[in-house]
Amino acid sequence: MYAILTPDSELRKVIETGTQAASNLCWACGTCDNECPINLASNRLSPRKIVRMASMGLLDELLSIPEIWYCLTCQRCLDVCPNGVKPAEVIRFIREESLRRQIVKWETLQDYEKLFGRFQRVRWHATVRCIQGELDAVTDDQWYAWLDTPVELPGTKITPKASADRTVYFRQMADSNITLCLTCSECTNCCPVFHERSVFDPQATIRMVNLGLTEELLHSPSIWLCIDCGRCSKACTQTVKARELIGRLRQMAIDGGYVSPRLPYQLKKAEKLLYPRLLDEIDACFGFSSGRILLSDIA
Numbered sequence: 001m002y003a004i005l006t007p008d009s010e011l012r013k014v015i016e017t018g019t020q021a022a023s024n025l026c027w028a029c030g031t032c033d034n035e036c037p038i039n040l041a042s043n044r045l046s047p048r049k050i051v052r053m054a055s056m057g058l059l060d061e062l063l064s065i066p067e068i069w070y071c072l073t074c075q076r077c078l079d080v081c082p083n084g085v086k087p088a089e090v091i092r093f094i095r096e097e098s099l100r101r102q103i104v105k106w107e108t109l110q111d112y113e114k115l116f117g118r119f120q121r122v123r124w125h126a127t128v129r130c131i132q133g134e135l136d137a138v139t140d141d142q143w144y145a146w147l148d149t150p151v152e153l154p155g156t157k158i159t160p161k162a163s164a165d166r167t168v169y170f171r172q173m174a175d176s177n178i179t180l181c182l183t184c185s186e187c188t189n190c191c192p193v194f195h196e197r198s199v200f201d202p203q204a205t206i207r208m209v210n211l212g213l214t215e216e217l218l219h220s221p222s223i224w225l226c227i228d229c230g231r232c233s234k235a236c237t238q239t240v241k242a243r244e245l246i247g248r249l250r251q252m253a254i255d256g257g258y259v260s261p262r263l264p265y266q267l268k269k270a271e272k273l274l275y276p277r278l279l280d281e282i283d284a285c286f287g288f289s290s291g292r293i294l295l296s297d298i299a
């Protein structure tokens with residue numbers, strides 16, 4: 001189904017004022033689409049098309065498309081745009097407008113946020129499967145069991161080993177600055193995949209390395225949940241680089257034989273199974289009907 005859409009320059013100005021982003025600078029290069037993790041895994045979210053709609057002033061249409069709620073807020077699209085256009089800011093603005101105009105109710109927003117938290121459990125359980133071998137399919141039973149099964153924190157008391165070799169190594173690495181961490185949790189607060197500490201928490205990861213608990217991290221599925229967006233490293237006032245630290249931990253896990261070198265590839269494959277299901281759950285959460293305008297309808 002294709003819809004006839006009428007550009008509106010006044011509404012374009014409303015969006016530009018609300019986002020402080022000049023969507024008309026977009027030259028439709030598609031770099032944002034190629035970096036968007038949701039788009040790569042599902043082909044169902046195009047930040048480029050959202051910017052295109054914003055530049056046409058299609059505010060009402062933007063308020064009615066489910067894609068606005070598919071975004072992880074990772075800001076990769078914003079970081080990679082060569083023209084300084086901010087697709088993630090357009091999405092933020094449209095979400096806020098949806099709430100302000102009561103198109104979306106607070107209760108729905110709460111359900112949506114809970115869904116994202118439960119989805120990180122799914123990613124954790126799927127990562128365990130990938131570490132153990134391939135994950136070729138996710139059945140309905142598995143999906144709902146993983147959504148509803150919290151990840152348990154290890155019950156045993158962990159003894160700090162602050163002089164462990166790997167901690168000394170990380171302390172000497174100028175590119176992660178872990179010793180400067182004040183445990184303020186700014187990294188955790190801005191991390192788009194942090195929802196439950198037992199699943200994944202960048203600040204806890206830094207703390208564990210500082211306490212010499214690298215070995216525990218190398219065994220943990222959690223370090224594979226980071227989506228490498230870099231928001232934590234940008235947000236840290238102490239210049240601690242959680243993203244770079246997690247990248248090194250992953251490489252150590254591969255080099256040390258804790259996981260297969262094929263794991264990153266297996267996880268990418270798993271994302272293509274998991275994200276489309278998440279988007280279906282989001283559609284159900286907001287009650288989007290099949291008669292809606294899709295981004296694919298916008299030229």
Ligand code: SF4
Nearest residue numbers: 026027029030032081
């Ligand atoms: S990266 Fe920037 S210029 Fe390229 S399509 Fe996306 S918003 Fe437009």
Ligand code: SF4
Nearest residue numbers: 036071072074075077
């Ligand atoms: S913020 Fe991330 S998930 Fe959202 S549109 Fe941009 S790249 Fe995609």
Ligand code: SF4
Nearest residue numbers: 191226227229230232
């Ligand atoms: S790079 Fe940082 S903010 Fe982004 S997912 Fe990883 S830990 Fe979270």
